[in-house]
Amino acid sequence: MANGIRDKLKANLDAVEARIVQACQRAGRRREDVTLVTVTKTVSSEVADIAVDLGLRDLAENRPQELWRKADHVAGATWHLIGHLQRNKIERTLPLVQLIHSVDSERLLHALESEATSDVSVMLEVNASGETSKQGFAPADVLALVPRLLDLRRVSIRGLMTMAAYQEPAACRPTFAMLRLLRDQLRNALTPSHEVRFLSMGMSNDFEIAIEEGATHIRLGTVLFEGVTS
Numbered sequence: 219m220a221n222g223i224r225d226k227l228k229a230n231l232d233a234v235e236a237r238i239v240q241a242c243q244r245a246g247r248r249r250e251d252v253t254l255v256t257v258t259k260t261v262s263s264e265v266a267d268i269a270v271d272l273g274l275r276d277l278a279e280n281r282p283q284e285l286w287r288k289a290d291h292v293a294g295a296t297w298h299l300i301g302h303l304q305r306n307k308i309e310r311t312l313p314l315v316q317l318i319h320s321v322d323s324e325r326l327l328h329a330l331e332s333e334a335t336s337d338v339s340v341m342l343e344v345n346a347s348g349e350t351s352k353q354g355f356a357p358a359d360v361l362a363l364v365p366r367l368l369d370l371r372r373v374s375i376r377g378l379m380t381m382a383a384y385q386e387p388a389a390c391r392p393t394f395a396m397l398r399l400l401r402d403q404l405r406n407a408l409t410p411s412h413e414v415r416f417l418s419m420g421m422s423n424d425f426e427i428a429i430e431e432g433a434t435h436i437r438l439g440t441v442l443f444e445g446v447t448s
Contacts, residue, residue, distance in 0.1 A: 223446055224268050230442050231272055238436075241429035252429055255298050255418075257439030259284060263291035265446060270294045278319075278437060282307040289314045300379070300418075300437055302353060305329040312338060319343065319379040319418045319435070322353040324366065327373060334372040341418055344400065346380040346393045354380070360400055364407045375408060377401055377416025377434065387424040394419050394431035401432075 234254075242249045256274040258266040259281070266277060266288055275294060279285035280301030289297055300319045303311060308329055311318075321327055322343040330338055342363075343354035355363070360378070367375055378401045382390035397419055405414035420428025422441035429436065 220264075220268070223265060224272070226446050227265070227268060227442065228272055230444060230446070231274065234438065234441055237426055238429065241426040245430045245432075247429070252433060253435045255300070255435050255437045256442060257300065257437050258288060260439060261443055261446065263288050265443070266292045266295070269442075274442075282311045285314060286310060298435075308333045317341070317376065317416075319437075320353075322355065324363070327366070327370070331370055331373050336372070337374055338372055339374050339376045341377045341379040341416055342375065344378050344380045344397060346397050346400075347383040349383060352381060357396065357400055361403060361407060364404070367408060368411050370412075375404075375412040375414055377414055377418065378404065379418035379435075381421065382419070382424055382428075384423060387427045390424040390427050391431060394424075394428050394433070398432040 238252060239249055242252060253276055255276045255278045256269055257278045259279055270292060275296050276298060277295045278298040278300045279288065282303060285297055285299060297315045298317050298319060299311060299315050302320060302322060303318060303326060312334060318340045320343045321340045342360060344357055344360060345352045345354035346357055378397055380397050382393040398417060401414060401417055408414050416434045417432055418435040420433045420436040422438050425436040425438060
């Protein structure tokens with residue numbers, strides 16, 4: 219069974235990797251400038267372990283509790299949190315994660331600043347599509363945060379994250395282009411206090427468009443684990 223899972227995941231990965239390379243070529247970008255973050259929320263720790271063995275070392279979870287559990291069982295992974303972080307889960311989560319993509323409120327920013335004992339790298343989640351079902355800062359509110367962001371000492375703002383509306387991939391392009399422009403404006407405002415480089419955008423449905431528009435981190439689950447029994 220494990221060999222069958224590995225073979226299917228390897229085939230999926232090879233196909234995805236080819237698509238990533240082609241998207242980078244179309245955009246005139248280097249493949250190494252795009253980090254593939256593997257979203258393991260639908261698979262077991264055993265499958266996540268196989269993913270790491272295949273070279274997918276950047277793993278992500280939506281729920282802190284699931285990240286805690288998998289981090290205890292999966293060796294060699296670098297963990298990303300891409301879902302909402304409640305303040306009462308900060309203390310246990312911070313030692314486990316390299317990057318939090320989903321800081322969605324000033325309240326959470328201040329809680330992270332208060333509880334962190336060393337540098338914490340985060341991205342601000344932006345509701346770029348304007349959907350009421352999504353969390354995050356409104357695009358128009360991001361630059362207004364600059365004075366408060368400049369006061370942060372332990373929290374490092376590394377970039378922005380968004381989810382486009384689920385639609386035809388080409389229709390997502392304006393959302394991703396807008397986030398890139400907002401990232402550039404934020405970088406200009408925060409340099410040199412924060413190194414704002416990252417754009418976490420693009421999922422299984424639209425990652426190629428996201429890469430063409432400058433994504434530095436793409437978050438893939440469905441397209442990698444399709445047909446994989448966890």
